[in-house]
Amino acid sequence: MTKNEQSITDKPFTTEIKSVVQETPLMKTYYVSFVVQGKIPSVIPGQFILVWIPGIDEIPMAISHVLDNGDIGFTVKDVGEATHALHKMKIGDLIGIRGPYGNGYQLKDGFSIIIGGGIGIASIRLLVQKALQKNPNHLLVIVGAQTAKELLYLEELQEILKPSQMLVCTDDGSHGNEGFVTMILEKNLLHIKEKAGANRITVYACGPEIMLTNLLKVCNTHKLELEASLERFMRCGFGLCGLCVVDPLGIKICQNGPVLNSAVLNELDDFGKFHRDVTGEKYRIDSNHG
Amino acid sequence: MTKNEQSITDKPFTTEIKSVVQETPLMKTYYVSFVVQGKIPSVIPGQFILVWIPGIDEIPMAISHVLDNGDIGFTVKDVGEATHALHKMKIGDLIGIRGPYGNGYQLKDGFSIIIGGGIGIASIRLLVQKALQKNPNHLLVIVGAQTAKELLYLEELQEILKPSQMLVCTDDGSHGNEGFVTMILEKNLLHIKEKAGANRITVYACGPEIMLTNLLKVCNTHKLELEASLERFMRCGFGLCGLCVVDPLGIKICQNGPVLNSAVLNELDDFGKFHRDVTGEKYRIDSNHG
């Protein structure tokens, strides 16, 4: 997404944490007011913000909630230094926000399969809401996690979705089907195609990169369009530092992503294979790079 | 006039002189295109621009013409170095423009008496047009100059105005009535008041400061509202340098003027008495300050 004028929202503004919700043992949702210079920026599902934890770090977070009063929420998984520091913060503590950044998902006509794995469910939450409003009859949501405990927003999703609209799986089978989301998808594809009829089927997904690469294979095989949200290390968030670039298309995950479609993903040598670290060095995801 | 956002028009943009019209032996009108960053700024009668003559000076000029294609014109009297240099410039030569600046005349309901003296007629030309459109029956234009030759826009004014709408005078009687505009005004006041009936009468004027001070006296005596356009030395044009300030009200002629009304003029110790020179020093207009 190329802008015409620089937004003042590129400067982090600090604001108090208004509330914190413990979603799973490792995940918490934080709510803050999102009024920048008197205006509420509009948010597209799949867009993210950069969250500044003063004295610690600034990290990308998908916007998972947009409230009517202009507050937004994001859900954080405690995986390292910055997310751990966030997990220790309380209501009233100050954090900095800038954004929203990125393109977001482009919800298309036809049948939508929305897939979230682990903390990736945070990225698809707003999309599920939007899809429900747009075409509730042509929607299937698949969520997965390692264990039942780490299934994000499970109750809420079960409330807003009909049983027929939702499939759940866990790696260990502690809730829903046992197995990965890709397996569940393939298992149900025939049934979905029947339901979709002549309608185009699009898959929207966020989760670990290994899940996304497997998903791309499935989608390619079955000729489904995929829109997947990727993660890369970021500094600027607006297309200058180049750390988030995925080769060989010169695509900046912060600006042209984080959501990429099949056509692009199929061209990406880096997808599922390479990241760049904080120094800009490229490394294999499966290597022991530190 | 206080703005909310700085206009890019504060940076002079150079543009070619598109045409030149010799109006009187000492006065020429210059036409230039006035498209700033793709937009045509809107002009209020009485507003001015700063005209940069590269290598020479930058001087304030009333906008006297606004054409449909966005071109504007201004009429220059050859009085000194910069105006003389301008008079030597030809079609195709580059000059810089910034603006429009200032408040302009506030055309009110009721009967309008519009008075121009000498080059001051340039400042009221657009106002005459506007007044003609608004209320042609309640309009009187009085123009004066030292001699017949220096009567600006005479033919044009005679074309657009009915004889009953216009009075002309010269100091030497070489055209129209002999005498100053103030004298003509007083002579005709009874008649004007009859015509105006219950309507409020406002006088709009531009000309030498001595004409304006006399005019204020006449207006005060006869309880007419006056809007007069003043001249002061200028550097910035937008309220920073303070050279154009008239005491004791802290009024910046470039920003809060050049048009001031009776209420303000009556409070001004400086009016008709003091100017500031290029150094910021105050001097009596009638002194030999150089």
Next chain:
Amino acid sequence: MKLNKPLNVSIAGLEFNSPLILASGILGVSPPTMHILADYGMGGITTKSIGPVKRKGYPNPSIIGLGNDTFLNAVGLANPGIERFSHEITEIKKKEGLVVIVSVFGDNSNDFARTASLAEKAGADAIEINISCPHAEVSSIGVDPKITFEYVRAVKKAIHCPLFVKLTPNVTDIVKIGMSAEKAGADALVAINTVSGLAIDINTHRPILAHGIGGLSGRAIKPIGVRHVFNLSKAVSIPIIGCGGIFNYEDVLEYFLAGASAVQLGSCLYYGYDIITQIRDNLIRYLETRKLDSISQLTGLAHHYKEIGFDD
């Protein structure tokens, strides 16, 4: 004036009823205008820089806008000279509660001293010396610690009121200059003057300002000013008056947090007098919300952050 209490600041023994001070060269010639500025919320005013004799400065264009609240000027220290300006100082001084700072300059240190002394006699509460205008000869003083020392010392000897020294950002190390001024007897530092800059017209191929190079002011220079105040305040113990690109109360707070004890406003006057009152009222609101008694409590707070870094 009770409302103003939290905004009272004291600098070099002078009491300001507002930390907002008019910057030199902005509107600073008309006494009634100075009084009006006080009514709108200025605690002090700095006059245009005044020299020993009348000086015409540079021709127009001498002040232009560049968009985005940024300006470029080369007025060239145009001024009526101290002789003729003295009665204006006396007039300005008539406003009760308004601190009057007269900015002075000259061709040599004697000129500076004599002009400062005359300004004090005319009623100045403090003298600010301009050794920092980037487009005039005085710029060669403020870039050298030794020459700065000499000039500050000379003026300090000639006057009894507080002496403010206005620094240029166009130097490798502003801290050295500031420390030198402090050692020579400066009672406060003002940072920053304009940043040297140039705008060229692409059609005539000429610099737009008649003088060529000019001084940048306004929004573009705020981060530069804040940086200089931050660095200075680590090194000197005299108060610092922040200046450069202040357009709202947040900008004022940034300067205070960086180490300023008061601020000067210049280019923001583009928006008229009301902006002063706006800034003042918003500052009061900020302090009230945070239950702070005085804006002075904020001075230098940004120095106490914890440095972070990767363990390389």
Next chain:
Amino acid sequence: MKLNKPLNVSIAGLEFNSPLILASGILGVSPPTMHILADYGMGGITTKSIGPVKRKGYPNPSIIGLGNDTFLNAVGLANPGIERFSHEITEIKKKEGLVVIVSVFGDNSNDFARTASLAEKAGADAIEINISCPHAEVSSIGVDPKITFEYVRAVKKAIHCPLFVKLTPNVTDIVKIGMSAEKAGADALVAINTVSGLAIDINTHRPILAHGIGGLSGRAIKPIGVRHVFNLSKAVSIPIIGCGGIFNYEDVLEYFLAGASAVQLGSCLYYGYDIITQIRDNLIRYLETRKLDSISQLTGLAHHYKEIGFDD
């Protein structure tokens, strides 16, 4: 490529098919991206500054926007180190017609020289040395004419390709530094690197960047860059590459008129790759309208204006 003819420039014997060069530190790590930039209209690219060893730089926030197309960064020379980066240089070099400039730095002059030499071996067409990053240790080199001389000389000895020296604006006299670099053998100067600046958060009272002070880039610094190029071009005879705040073709022209022979683009990439093509096409249109054969004819034209002044 006929269309590009008027935009061809030659610097230190290197032929650029466009005067637009990517500035160091912007997107400069991915070889395919560098090739894409060439397709959009860049005649050359400068890599991220590369040091002798891997370096993590400063934590986030390390790059923020300040509004009005102005940015503040303190990345702190994060880079993979020349060893691991060499194969990326070789990759970048594969694009025909693209001039590849590798920016290098180090802890001492030997480091600089060794890194430069390795970069040349990997395929660099030219070496740019970064002695000017305002928020890292290298800044102490570029503020001193003697140290600059020493480092430039050391690198010059170690390489065979042209050497560009990137200057900092954060100095009292950039001309002295530039002349020193020229004397030591620099083949071209790049001006300017970022301007030192600081942004403070008014709620947490902390500098926003993790490092504290950072470097300003983007629109705010354009008049500063143009001024430095103007002054440098009066004093040196090697070509100058203008840099700082270029967002449109007018900005490019200003730098050329001030004395530049090419320009570097950095912050404007905020608007995506298309801005390069836009600038290039508008430059061609400008030259065509004025019947100019080559953009090089504009270099330095702003120096020939007539000085004016009052007869005081």
